[in-house]
Ligand SMILES: O=P(O)(O)O[C@H]1O[C@H](CO)[C@@H](O)[C@H]1O
C-alpha cells in the first residue's frame with residue numbers, strides 16, 4: 001500500500017511498512033548491499049561504474065515515494081563495485097516536493113533492514129564560505145538542521161526502539177574515519193585541490209536564498225546550503241549506520257547586493273554533470289575502502 005500515516009509533523013510509518021518494502025526487495029534481488037549511496041541532483045551517474053546492475057523504478061517498489069524533480073531519475077540500482085555489494089538511489093526526496101520527512105527518510109531504514117552498514121550521501125549545494133569555488137567537493141563535517149529547529153524533524157513522533165534511541169547523539173554524525181579516507185583517496189586520485197571540508201545547512205526550499213538569508217547563514221557558521229541530506233543523515237545515525245556526506249558546490253550563494261549572477265536549477269545540474277566523473281571515482285574508491293575498514297574494525 002502507498003498509504004502512510006503522518007499526523008502533523010509526526011512521522012509514523014509503521015515498522016510493518018518498512019518490513020514490507022524490505023521483504024519485497026529481498027525477494028526481487030539477490031544483492032545484499034553493505035553500502036548505500038544516495039545520489040544528489042544530477043549525480044545519478046554515480047551508479048554507472050557498478051557491475052551486475054539490477055534496477056527498480058521507484059514507482060514499482062511498494063511504499064516508495066517517486067521522484068518529481070529534474071536530475072533525479074527515480075531508480076534504485078543494485079550492483080557491485082570492486083566486489084562490494086551496494087545500492088544506489090538515483091534521486092532522493094525533499095520536503096519541498098510535499099513529502100513528509102518520514103517518506104523522505106524511508107529508504108534509509110529499508111537499507112538498514114536489508115543489512116547496509118554504511119551510507120554515502122551526495123548532494124548539490126550553494127557555497128557560502130567565500131573560499132569555496134564552483135566545482136569544489138565539500139566533505140560534510142557537520143550540519144545545521146534548520147527545519148529541525150522549527151519542529152520539521154524526521155524523528156518526531158513515537159520512537160521505535162527497534163531502530164534507535166529516543167535522544168540520539170548527533171555530535172559525531174559524520175564518521176571521522178570516512179572523512180579521513182576521502183582525503184587520502186582524493187590525494188591518490190589527484191583531486192585534492194578541490195576537496196574541502198565544511199558545515200552543510202539544510203533549508204526546506206524550494207526557493208534559493210535571499211541575500212539577507214545567505215548572510216544570516218554565514219554568520220551561523222554554514223559553509224554551504226542545500227535542501228536535502230540532513231533528514232537522511234539524522235535517521236541513518238539514529239539507526240547506527242556509518243555516514244559519509246559529500247556536497248558538490250554547484251554555485252556560489254550571493255552574499256552581496258551588487259552581485260548580478262542569478263542561480264538556477266539548470267546551472268546546478270550542469271555543474272553536477274561536469275564533476276560527476278571525478279565524484280564517481282571518489283565514491284567508487286570510498287565504497288571499497290569503507291567496507292574494508294568496517295571489516296577490519298569488526
Ligand atoms: O540536495 P540535492 O537534491 O542534491 O539538490 C540541491 O539542488 C536542488 C536545487 O537546485 C535542490 O534539490 C537542492 O537540495
Ligand SMILES: Nc1nc2[nH]cnc2c(=O)[nH]1
Nearest residue numbers: 124125126225226227268
Ligand atoms: N538552498 C540552496 N540549495 C542549493 N542547491 C544547489 N545550490 C543551492 C543553493 O544555492 N541554495
